[in-house]
Amino acid sequence: MVQVLGIFIALAGLSAVFYALERIFPSLPDQRSWRRDSRLDVLYWFWTPLATRAMSKAVAGTGVAVALAVLGRHVGLEGMRGFGPIARQPQGLIVLEMFLLGDVIGYWSHRVFHHSLLWNFHAVHHSSRQLDWLSAVRVHPVNDVLSKLALAVPLACLGFPLNALAGYVPFLTFYAILLHANVSWSFGPLRYVIASPLFHRWHHTTEEQGLDKNFAPLFPFVDLAFGTFYMPRLRRPERFGTTTTIVPETFIGQLTFPFRKQSYRADAFPAAPAPAAPCAPPRCRRGDDHEQAAASDHAERVVG
Ligand SMILES: [Zn+2]
Numbered sequence: 232m233v234q235v236l237g238i239f240i241a242l243a244g245l246s247a248v249f250y251a252l253e254r255i256f257p258s259l260p261d262q263r264s265w266r267r268d269s270r271l272d273v274l275y276w277f278w279t280p281l282a283t284r285a286m287s288k289a290v291a292g293t294g295v296a297v298a299l300a301v302l303g304r305h306v307g308l309e310g311m312r313g314f315g316p317i318a319r320q321p322q323g324l325i326v327l328e329m330f331l332l333g334d335v336i337g338y339w340s341h342r343v344f345h346h347s348l349l350w351n352f353h354a355v356h357h358s359s360r361q362l363d364w365l366s367a368v369r370v371h372p373v374n375d376v377l378s379k380l381a382l383a384v385p386l387a388c389l390g391f392p393l394n395a396l397a398g399y400v401p402f403l404t405f406y407a408i409l410l411h412a413n414v415s416w417s418f419g420p421l422r423y424v425i426a427s428p429l430f431h432r433w434h435h436t437t438e439e440q441g442l443d444k445n446f447a448p449l450f451p452f453v454d455l456a457f458g459t460f461y462m463p464r465l466r467r468p469e470r471f472g473t474t475t476t477i478v479p480e481t482f483i484g485q486l487t488f489p490f491r492k493q494s495y496r497a498d499a500f501p502a503a504p505a506p507a508a509p510c511a512p513p514r515c516r517r518g519d520d521h522e523q524a525a526a527s528d529h530a531e532r533v534v535g
């Protein structure tokens with residue numbers, strides 16, 4: 232009951248903050264704050280922290296305990312404090328290494344979800360066609376459980392303290408709320424260093440240039456390193472959703488859909504416009520000319 236009350240309070244506070252941010256710095260100014268499937272996402276706001284998180288904790292916790300037992304380690308005090316050369320380092324360095332390695336693991340597990348039979352679980356997260364902060368928690372439990380398991384087991388086995396891990400995972404979840412917001416921030420000179428809303432919104436686009444790009448949870452340079460970075464300076468993504476997978480729009484439908492036989496339809500959504508299409512707000516900012524946008528787009532593709 233206390234948890235439910237906490238979610239109500241968090242939702243009220245976050246609604247006020249993101250209502251203001253999405254009004255003042257909109258990526259898509261015409262997108263409404265309350266959309267057709269907002270009620271579905273509100274349901275996820277209760278389901279994800281109450282049910283999905285419990286499943287993830289149980290499975291990832293068991294996975295860590297078993298893996299540490301195989302290594303002859305105890306999950307108790309030893310696991311909490313960490314062990315081996317990793318745990319003997321200064322705390323700041325441990326946290327930095329955990330963030331970096333965690334991002335590489337998160338990048339690859341996310342990429343695997345895009346390119347395997349696991350896609351149908353991840354497609355639920357990609358099903359929002361009007362992306363905003365509220366849609367951040369639309370995640371299938373299997374997606375969440377496997378991602379957390381893939382992250383926690385290797386980090387714990389390397390000797391990273393479970394205490395630090397217990398703070399890292401909620402931080403990622405909280406930061407993801409900002410990443411999905413309908414906000415135009417790219418973080419300017421830090422665009423390659425810290426994931427911005429623009430960076431992750433490109434990940435969710437159905438526009439061809441952005442497909443299977445920007446997998447990293449926190450550090451865009453991980454995408455740069457593996458050749459999947461895409462964030463043109465003068466364009467913003469406008470279309471979101473899934474291109475070939477039809478995800479049901481109901482809560483139960485989304486939870487059960489990955490377990491059912493799928494129907495794929497390549498023409499489910501309109502094709503993305505060609506990169507050289509004429510500019511129209513908010514794709515191009517005032518004063519941008521069409522060739523500039525195309526040149527910038529090309530430059531980013533070369534970099535990424
Ligand atoms: Zn994805």
Ligand SMILES: [Zn+2]
Pocket residue numbers: 356411431435
């Ligand atoms: Zn996302």
